Amino acid sequence: MIRTRKRRIGVLTALVTAGALLAGCSTSAAAGGGSGSDTVHWGTKQIATAWDPVVTGSTGATNYLTPIYESLFTLNEKREVKPALAESYSYNQAGDQITIRLKPKLTFQDGTPVNAEAVKFHIDRIKSQQNSALKGSYNNVKSATVIDDLTVRLDLGQQDYQIPRLLSVRGGMLPSKAAAQADPVKLSQTNPVGAGPYKVVEIVPESKIVLEKWDGYWDAANIHVKRIEINFGIDANTLVPGLQSGVYNFAQIDGSQIQQARSAGFDILAGVNRQWGSTFLSLNVNKAPFTDPKVVEAIRYAVNPAEFATKLGFGEGEPSHQPFPKGHPAYVDALDSEHPYNPARAREILAKAGYADGAISFDIAGVATNFDQVAEVLQGQLKAVGIRTTIKLTDFANWGKGYYGKTLAASIFGYVGRDSHVQALTEHYDTGGVLNLSSPYTSAPFQQALKAVRATPLDSPDYPSRLQAAAKAGYENGSTVSLYTYASAIAKKKSLSDLPAIDGFLSWKGVTFTHGD
CATH class of the missing domain: 3.10.105.10 (Dipeptide-binding Protein; Domain 3)
Incomplete structure (x- = not known):
């Protein structure tokens, strides 16, 4: 879930004032997007209130979950389903059962295995947990059965060829079974554990999260940004000045700020093919x-x-x-x-x-x-x-x-x-x-x-x-x-390359820093 709140204005003003002294230096640490930088400094007025994809009812919150969690399948820029944690799927002849095969030797960020038991536990939790926000999406999934360590079968209420898409992005994001089983509240509030490209190293509820590249990610070779720091609850009016001063190199901005950010020389990512x-x-x-x-x-x-x-x-x-x-x-x-x-x-x-x-x-x-x-x-x-x-x-x-x-x-x-x-x-x-x-x-x-x-x-x-x-x-x-x-626009420094244009979420695959502004 996400929400907004006007807060931390005084702190940000001080940062902007201090950052203004560095505004002309693209290699500064504060700029985060110049030569030698490998950190995305992300500002947003939104506030993340849950880090568990099962209970996160807001689609906008997917942006903050995708670095931490990987889904069973993923989508490319043509909206095509592609493998992620799962390598393949097959339907029975009637189309009311789907068998999913996981990639071997994958683990969550806590070292526990990504296996069929973890998938079954996740789907059972979606359907049974009282505060599940995905329960309605899984109405047609009647049960999950473990076939072997890497194979799970979903029995459906009726013929349904949409399931691979449902198991992509937020609907298929897989949290650690061990973390969810031990304490689902902690998983959602202070200890999100997934199998995605970034691992949580610091979290201040409703204020800040710091993520670092996790080398155990199955596609780590395509992750080039080493660190993401997201600051939540930032006053919207300070986001573009924060970009200009170098406090941020990546910010979610309101429509009223698009022209201001564009005129200041920032790249604008917006449109029906992404956000x-x-x-x-x-x-x-x-x-x-x-x-x-x-x-x-x-x-x-x-x-x-x-x-x-x-x-x-x-x-x-x-x-x-x-x-x-x-x-x-x-x-x-x-x-x-x-x-x-x-x-x-x-x-x-x-x-x-x-x-x-x-x-x-x-x-x-x-x-x-x-x-x-x-x-x-x-x-x-x-x-x-x-x-x-x-x-x-x-x-x-x-x-x-x-x-x-x-x-x-x-x-x-x-x-x-x-x-x-x-x-x-x-x-x-x-x-x-x-x-x-x-x-x-x-x-x-x-x-x-x-x-x-x-x-x-x-x-x-x-x-x-x-x-x-x-x-x-x-x-x-x-x-x-x-x-x-x-x-729903994003303004970024030109030193950060474009993100893949995928409907509804942000992917960090292939994204790099350059030496430009």
Whole structure:
């Protein structure tokens, strides 16, 4: 999970002031990105609150997990599934069993073996641990069986060729069995142990983590950056000055800062092929007034995605009538015209359903500092059609209790691209989906379309159309109201080479420092 908080401003200001004296020297230790440097100094306003991929409900947090944990499979820049901890997989003829073969002689960072028992334990924990954020994603995985030390079989509830994608990136990140079994809370808070390229050498909860290259990683030859230091909770307004002074050489910045960072000469990594984000309004159809589908329909017509993109996208955002950006495999052209902005139509629907002006009111929940402006724009749009709202934003921990516990009636939230296309859909629209505020509600049309796309091999010519049919059925019958898509941007020193453009997470493979600025 991640959250943001305005903090440590005074400390950072002092660092920026001191760092400014070194700003002209690209070889300084503070710059971290000049000649002779091998450390990524990473600044972010986000705060990591969990380090266990099983309980981390935020897709944005994947960025901080991927250096520590390796998944069973991985994705390349073409979104193709490739081996990682596992070397291969095979399905039975019916497509309802998948057998996974692990690479031999691999260990976790604590020296314990990466074996079939560790995989089975991980999947059992996903399905049984009370605070598991992946439980909904694994609905169709019924059981894991150890065949031998390096082979595990997954029995599925129905034919499902999406499993290799589910076992990629966050869905397949494998923590040490020994660490998770000994103390899952410690694993999540102070002692994350995986089999990824970097090992934790220091962690200050919610403040800082220091990672060093782990030579036991199976692909260590492709890891050239020796050290990553992530500083959390940094005031967003100080990130670009921190880059300029050399305090950071890598920073996650807001859309409002992209032009500033670009003008200052930093590389900007953004776009739908790497770090896009989707902001949406989650409605709970189990709670009034959203038990009436007419209210949900009216809100869809009342929302003006173009206003969000114009006011909050800073030239990098796009209006969105669905949770995926243009170019994404699950993007459906037809959804853009299904509920166009039409406040008059929204008023008409409410009037015919018997709602007088001002009769509908509800609280807009969300995480403070993340969604303040979004909430204000949304409040104005709903007011224009006679819906009264009260904005109630809070810290991540308190908000999360209501959102993940499904007790909120309405909340603003967002996410970045997920590894499995079907996982993205089930998280939004399926029972147990972490983004489905209406869970356990799901719809029959979505379940039917979901079954069809799961039964379709990834390389089938029918796969794109069936994926989009499931995305369309999910959105039309679900309770998510999309607002806009934005660029979740990274600014970096030019001395750090480009990162692979992989949808939804950061890979450090092949990344190097050069002698340039």
